[in-house]
Amino acid sequence: MKQSLQLKLGQQLTMTPQLQQAIRLLQLSTLDLQQEIQEALESNPMLEVSESEDSGDDSSSSSDADLKLESSATETISESNKEEADWQENIPEDLPVDTHWDDIYQGSGSGNVGPERDDSYFDSQIDNTETLQEHLLWQLNLTPMSDRDRMIAMAIIDAVEPSGLLSTPIEDIYRGLARVVDGTPEEADDSEWEAPNEVDAATDEDDHDRLDIDEVFAVQHRLQLFDPIGACSESLSQCLMVQLNQFAKDTPCLDAAKMIVSEHLLQLGNRDYKQIMRRCRIKENELKQAILLIQQLTPHPGELIGSSETSYIVPDVFVSKKSGRWLVELNPDIAPKIRINSNYANLVKRADSSEDNTFLRDNLQEARWFLKSLQSRNETLLKVASCIVDKQQGFLDFGPEAMKPLVLHDIAEDVGMHESTISRVTTQKYMHTPQGIFELKYFFSSHVSTDNGGECSSTAIRAIIKKLVAAEDPQKPLSDSKITSLLSDQGIQVARRTIAKYRESLGIAASNERKRLV
Template identity: 40%
Template sequence: MMPGLQINIGQQLKLTPQLQQSIKILQYSALEVQQTIAATLETNFMLEVAEEEPIDFEVLDQHENDDDIAQHETEQGEPADLDLQDNITLTEEAFGTDYAWEDIYADRQLAHESTGQASRDQDEFSAPENYTAAHTSLHDHLTWQADIYKWPSDTLAYIGSYLIDEIDEEGYLRTPLSDMLLNLQTQLEEPQLTVADLDSVLNVIQQFEPTGVGARDLAECLLLQLKAQKQTPFHVTAAQLIQRHFDWLTYHDFKRIKKSYGLEDDQLETLLNLIQSLNPRPGRQFANTETEVIVPDLILKRRGQGWLVELNTKAFPNLQVNQAYIDLSDNIKDQDAIKQIKEQLNEARNLIKSVHHRGETLLRVGHFIVERQKRFFDEGEQAMQPLVLREVAEVLELHESTISRATSQKYIQTPRGVFELKYFFSSGVSQFGNEDQSSVAIKAHIKELISQEDPKKPISDNKLMALLSEKDINVARRTIAKYREALGIPSSSDRKKRVGLR
């Protein structure tokens, strides 16, 4: 081994602080955004709540709005210009840029009219705001992702559901695949099923959110998270260390790590910080530790024969930069004070712009959902259409991860109730010669048919299959059984037994 110099040329993507904050704000629920705003107001003297002013809502043409918003998006679904780290001088021009809340929430209204432009004089119908407690468990979150994933076969979908049932609250799969194989072979009556088949399905589940879920031990959990991040030399070293010498980390044998990987003290610190930033219990974020109040981000109102989607103007306070401090800045000579003002100004402007971008993204996604699921709002669950993240991402020219963030823990208040945006996503069940049916719609049909059955003669799954076929819904009996169990409805024999016990 001889010391030497080496020059490497490469490209590296770095997230600016503003971009990181914008991603976090988009991912937050409305309640978490409120908490973030409240915490910032307490520490940032450049941010203040503006006085309330009357808001004049306008219904913008869909295409004009899309063109306007597109200027703020990149192909990856993030703001096109979020880096506000350029030089700032303490002048009126530098401090004058501001974002009024009405610019964010009043002029971004999108309407969907099923029969053309509706008259604004028509009586509107909107349900009263319904604030309820909600909790999404890890199992529910994984099941939702599995439902909208396009599995090659019903067998693999069933295996995926089985594996998700075995994942504990911390996100780990503790049961060996070999043990589960025996049960699955019996249930599916497929003796040719192998551990490799289960492993391939597990690999799919390990790509779900939260990152690191489905791991069988801590090392695998950390490796899954490293693999999902932007790769750097330290990511490669961290992965090698976890794979080959995880016990060195366990016993804090840092001298051996430095010697084996040729690291300096500062490099070792960076490596350890990277590993410590990973989440050893990815499922904990879904633990039901407290009651969460639902604050709807979007409101859906009827306008004549169509629908109007708008942001909830009451969700957040009206923010602006404190003009009084800007006016006083010309008399400040102390460099430390000037530096602090710059930092506080950047933080205030970045927060306002991040919330602005969040509102635009939610409004675009909400408008697409309403346009796609308009029959649901008129007719109910049985009219739900298949919809997956990829479809929305392609139409809106955003990344799938952006759509995922914009639909998780984001709610829309409608005349039919308050729904999480991801509720409107469901996989399409393929049929021969017919349009694909949404799994939500099929479940609604099953629930309706069973509610109308004679309690003394419950409808079997085979009969349900025949009745659904009459509605041009052709699905396998196994799929019907899966959806019936998901609805918490016992089999026909169990339902008959219950009637006999009454």
């Protein structure tokens, strides 16, 4: 094969570094944006936080640098500096496409001066959630127990799942311990292995050293009384029974509750109350009291320990009604107000190629682009949020049942942007409304046709389903077919399988599982 050189012409879509930065900031959530700004403040000496308590000449110059008020990042520098135009002439407006900061500005990555910090202390303060096994081991260390029982207890705790139940049957745990204590070969078939009976134990010379399954059960019973009560149980029925045993013996309907938990837990889950009353030979009033007693129990005691941290939502946009009009405002507290440090900016000299001046020039240009990207993000977010509020005023006035169908294409046409940009803006961005706090994507939904030729949003249909289920008869809950019929009476034609899908998305159980005793 002969080698040759050829020239080809072609078109390719490329993005400048500042455009890539603007797109990346646009899709960041509030917490990620705060972290990004903090990293920029630490790495770029040209950026600083705008303090509200500044006064005199400093406050007048910093007000021009405020991100909320400036229309151009270059206005952040004091107007009294007459050489501003000189050093700005040598700073390019755009970088070549497909380049990185380090390719043009070698000093941009070295802005973080000083010794490196050890964040292990802060990580240890944040990651301090205690797991269930650690909580059980802590109680085990405080409990007087023989070494043999402690070994059994540690084996049982190792098999505890986060829910509090055992992931391995207690017999399997006993077999594993027996191999260690009694020296049973690991190659032995578990299906043929049996616990030694009393006759074999009596004839064994080392009877006192052999592990008995009753020892494992005894240690398990002790662990089940640890906090939380019922942990280390094999099944849900056993876990609930341990908790019921902690009630006083004179508790009303305690025996009935124990019988239901031990023998009729499946029927209780299926709401088959008639069968439970027939088998337990109890009346409806007694069944109600027994069910109320069972509802006080914890089916997954492990969830009480080591629960996940609560995450709080900080709204990006506030919506309020003033003088009969809906107003949209950005949350001023979602990110610190930053500006360019005028003192450092004034140190940039014209026609000076020294290393220090190049470092300042590079960081100044990077700071200007960062401020422009932040301003563009805020303007785009405010524009999209205002358009959503304009189209969903019915929701703001009357609630989810008045939600109108809306897709990304509708907003993209009104604001003159691409649908992908609208998708980035509405992801992980939240709006505070009189109806509550919602993600911007919540206001987008598909639609179904109505009998009068109109359209009904899927969000509105979910709200109607939720309202119908809340008002249903607990003894005769509405089935999916019945809900379909009720919606049809309102002019909304929806298939039964669609109703089932919407019901499951709302976390509403099926009709047979919603049945209650009045």
